[in-house]
Amino acid sequence: MTRIESRPILAVGLAVAILVYVGCSRTNPSRPSGTGSKDVVATSSDSATPPANAKLFADWKGLQGAVAITGEMDGYLDPCGCTAGQLGGLGRRYDLFEKMQNQKISFAKIDLGSLTKYPAGERGGLEQAKVKFETALKALESMKYDALALSAEDLKLGIDHTLSVYLNHKDQLKVVSANAAFAPALASAFEGTIRESVVTQAGPYKVGITAVIDPAAYDKLKDPQRDTLVLKPPEEVLPALLSKLEATTDIQVLMVQGPPELAKKLGEAYPGFEIVVSKSEYADPMHDNSPSQIVTVGQKGKYVGVVGLFEPIKEKTPETRFHLHSLTAARLRNAEPMRALIDEEMQGQLKTLGIVENYVRHSNVEAPAGAAYVGAEGCKSCHPNTFARWAGTGHARAFEVLIHNPKDAKRVREFDAECISCHTTGFTYNTGWVSSEKTPYLKGNQCENCHGPASKHVAEPDNLKFREAMHRPPELADKGGMCIKCHDEDNSPKGFDFAVRYGQVAHKGMDDYQDSRVHKGMTPEQARAAK
Amino acid sequence: MMRWIIFSVVVVVFAGIATVASTYFASSSPIELVPTAQEKPSGPPGEVTVDGELLHQFGVMSQQSDGKFEWTVTNKGIGDIILEKGESTCSCTIANFGDGHLSPGKTTKVTLNWNTKGNDGKYSQRATVLVKNDPTKQKLDFQVSGTVVPPLLTMPREPMVQFLEIANDQPHSREMVIFSIDRPEVKLTGATSSNPALVDVAIILLPEKEIKILQEHIGQVQKVDIKKAAKVVVTVKPGAPLGAFEEEVIVTTDHPQKPRYSLQVGGKVTGPITVTPERVRLLDVASKQGDSQTLTVWVRDRKTTKFTVEKKPKDFDVQITAVAGQAETNARKYQLTVKVPPGTPPGTVADEIILKTDHPQASEVKIPVAVFIRAS
Structure with missing residues (x-):
């Protein structure tokens, strides 16, 4: 019977254990742990960040x-x-x-x-x-x-x-x-x-x-x-x-x-x-x-x-x-x-200076004289299906992401006019967005950013002139640059295909207007309160 | 027994050295800000070649159009090549090239797509393909470039009519020429101002002589044949209220791709005295150290004006002095120095400075003050 010597086995076992430990604990600093070799090369869409001690210009000898x-x-x-x-x-x-x-x-x-x-x-x-x-x-x-x-x-x-x-x-x-x-x-x-x-x-x-x-x-x-x-x-x-x-x-x-x-x-x-x-x-x-x-x-x-x-x-x-x-x-x-x-x-300065609140505003050239912004809630009672469609889009949540940014909680842009211009309604126009306190009904990218201020239409729903002023055929939205003024090179960098994206928000014929109440004029306040 | 122990110690020492060495060399490898394939080739090497130049000129393109170009990539080596997508500029996309595996003698297509969107002017876009197992190339930078021409062009090119500072005692006009290259006979069919009481707008057809000059000017960049052009004349009427103004002019056209053109009109109507910057703004003053800001006060049409500080924030030191040595012109500059002395109590100061003057058209000047003083 062959006698098994236990000490060499223990010695080799110890060496293997140390090797396994050393091998496992080694972390490649040039790649995040757990990634395979294909992840070595970072691309612009990667979120991994290299370690702070990685060397720059390593190939620049001397x-x-x-x-x-x-x-x-x-x-x-x-x-x-x-x-x-x-x-x-x-x-x-x-x-x-x-x-x-x-x-x-x-x-x-x-x-x-x-x-x-x-x-x-x-x-x-x-x-x-x-x-x-x-x-x-x-x-x-x-x-x-x-x-x-x-x-x-x-x-x-x-x-x-x-x-x-x-x-x-x-x-x-x-x-x-x-x-x-x-x-x-x-x-x-x-x-x-x-x-x-x-x-x-x-x-x-x-x-x-x-x-x-x-x-x-x-x-x-x-x-x-x-x-x-x-x-x-x-x-x-x-x-x-x-x-x-x-x-x-x-x-x-x-x-x-x-x-x-x-x-x-x-x-x-x-x-x-x-x-x-x-x-x-x-x-x-x-x-x-x-x-x-x-x-x-x-x-x-x-x-x-x-x-x-x-x-x-x-x-x-x-x-x-x-x-x-x-x-x-x-x-x-x-x-x-x-x-x-x-x-x-900087955001604090913008707030202190009231850049958004004090923005110099002007009339909307294409709206009937004196028309004011009403807010999407004011459209809802007569256009409920259209409202529901809009409410399910990113346009409706546009303001929310400015103050609760899902990607970066510290990035709040409520007082930044550059961001506000596309994330609220009617900004830069008289009666348009001013602040959360003064115009809470204009949060997000609502109906009137495309259709123009609605108060005249709300007051006289059957006035064809006012109705026509709010009509926006797709070709005007497209060629008139209504979408790409926000969905531009910087803010829709991977492309904005009008034909595709318009289909996601189009709402023609979603409501009927048989109910006599929809033909009754209201003030903006009444319209927003109407059920 | 001793031999086993020596053997195991040697193994451990070697393993340790190897680990330390590999860690060291890995940490000294570059952060490749332009990424390159970093894996060492294994097996026989491949050799990647591309038909033609890596840079393709799209030439002149219109807005909202797609550009697409295809390169043929061949492996002329004796080993396999792996291609992987690398970095690309913001708006450029590169189409898939199979699984990226390229055997010796095989070819694949690399397609680069770019949509011009609302761009205007020259562009260059790039997409990188990373190459593995070619000892001579780690990456291929595919590039496209060209010029995007919008349906309507303007001179000047800035997308707004800017008046900066104007006095309200007379009308002020700015002109913007509008024309089209892809539709040389474009007509401007109308123009509407958002505030006709303040801003007037008119369309004037450019005479042939001026069209020729325009054509020569544009022709330095590209060959064009402009038949019609018009200038939009925007006038701010006299008597406009003091302060900043922002208005909009909508120009309608018969260009099918641009039926309406929005022009922002902005500026500031000032009286005879202007202050720049318009306000005192010091938003990070250490109480212990204090701080100061200097503003320039410009008096139009008057050789000498007497200023006195009528009101200022408590504890602040405010001085106004004429800039020395100015020629005897009808305009004169003064410097207003606002000091927050060391030891001023912490807090927010939202106040104003009021200067009284002996100017007949401006008896006082108000300068807003926004200062935040921190304790440390």
Whole structure:
């Protein structure tokens, strides 16, 4: 009989147990636990977030410093639009910078400007655009930006307004323009508000940063305060400035606030600028990571361009490599400081200032004179089946999701005119949405957003003129842009097919009007109370 | 026995080293912000090729239309290739390409769809396909670009008529030219203002000479043959009440894709004195440190105006001074400095500053104040 030696078995058993333990406890930090190999590659729709200690630029061997470039945020403090899967947002930008800092990457941060685009035409109106602009400046300050280029778009808030805001931020944020200066009479009052250039450090390198604004773009501003600034052609100021920067810095950066052709022209004329930041022709720039003097970072703040600085091959100028980073939820978090700034501080300001309540309203051109908004409850008693159909749609819950966001409870937008414009009824019109207290019957996207204010029709249901004024044939809804003004590129990014979506809300012939009571006129109050 | 113990210790040590090493190398792999397939190839390598350029130009497209382009992808290598969907820009979709498995010598189609929706102008869209088991390529960036032309175009391009600040002692007009490229003879059939008492609107056909200029201007970008164009003239009448205004003008047209065109009209009617920013807004002041804000006061049509601070929030310091060195013009700027001194008690200040002036048309100027002072 063979004698079984127990100690070697125990030893091997112990080793196996340790192996099993070690093997099981090892967590691959590059992927969420429990995922298979197919999940390794994140896509824009992924919700998994990489660990904070994952290394950036691992393939950039010998990286010594970097310049992070942003610009053309165009008013998008949050990821573009209100639906999932969108790129951009200050929160993710902050997170990216924080990750770079945590990995001891020394980098400069510059912004091309155009924090806003058409402020007067923004969905939330000019006053809200001003609050958003100041919030954006605060965000850049908190991210410790080294330079912000002066832009014609940002001056569209009103030249004096924007410059006065810059004046009040001049100690925290450096606004740069080499070819724009205050008129001599104002120079001392606004001293230090606009700088010719800025010098900062990125790793071992001194980075000289300047910017120019296209004088033609400035001239197009129809602003009576245009004489506040005096502009020179970029070609008049750049040669001397470039020489000065070349003598004192290792790498020179030029931001061009003008058409891309101007950036190209200036880049060719002044090759001493190793990096020329140009405005983008496209919201999503071509994904070319090859080294180039001209750098674009797209529009709507969706991307951050990073120029890596490496050991110089010859002379003192560092070698460069470029990478365009998409700001996606898959890889970046909405950093808390930015969330607090936008969700709490800015929303608090919008509430305090009463941006929604005090919005300057006007008449609805297509409605009968004097017609007022009644609310869907006022339609219900005569159109019960139509009402029931609407009540089952997302349109009816549109306001609810603004204050109880199912995806993010902290994201409350009750006082944000941009959001209110599509989530309530009659906003921007006289007698339309004002607030939950004053117009509770206009919550959500109701009947009158398409059909117009109904009080005249409610008062005289058989008046054919009033009835006709509320008629909305599908072709008008489609070609008149009634749906896509909210279901636009940003807010229905994966497409809005009118033929499909109209079918989901169409309600022709759902009610009959045999009951004599439906032909009796009512006041809006009576209509809302009627059963 | 000792040999068994040594063997088990060696196994454990090796396992530990391997685990630590693999953890280290995994943690130093990049966060690929542009994702790439990260798996190491196994077996013989594949070689992915695409017929033609990865960038396809759709050219000029109208709004609400679909663009679709198909590429043929071939595996010219000796091993299998796996294709997976990667990231795509907001509004671009890429059609499925089977299970993504591509044997040597086989081809598959990659289709990229894009709907122009309500876009206007140049666009570029991208969809990435991740490639596994090709040592030379980790991804393919399929791109489309082109220009979307809306049914009606305007000059200037901004989608609103903006007056910024205007005085109410005379009428002020802005013009917007409207024309169509896909329907060169488009007619503007009418225009209605939301407030005819304040905003007047008229349609004027553009004379041939001006159409030519317009055509030359647009022709720099694309070839066009504009037959008709009209300008919408929006006038804010004199006597408008002070303050901001927002109105709407609806223009009707005979363009089947755009029967109505809504123009937002906005601005601010001001008196002879303007303050920018319009209000004092300091919403995060530390009581201990205090804070300040400077506003610019602009007086139109007057060399010198005397200001006195009639009312201000308690504890605040308010000074107004003329900007020195201004030329003897008929417009003059002043700086109003509002200081919240250190030690001002915490709380919310919703008040106003009233400046008395000797200006004959504006005896006082009111500036709203919104300040929040926190304790720490």
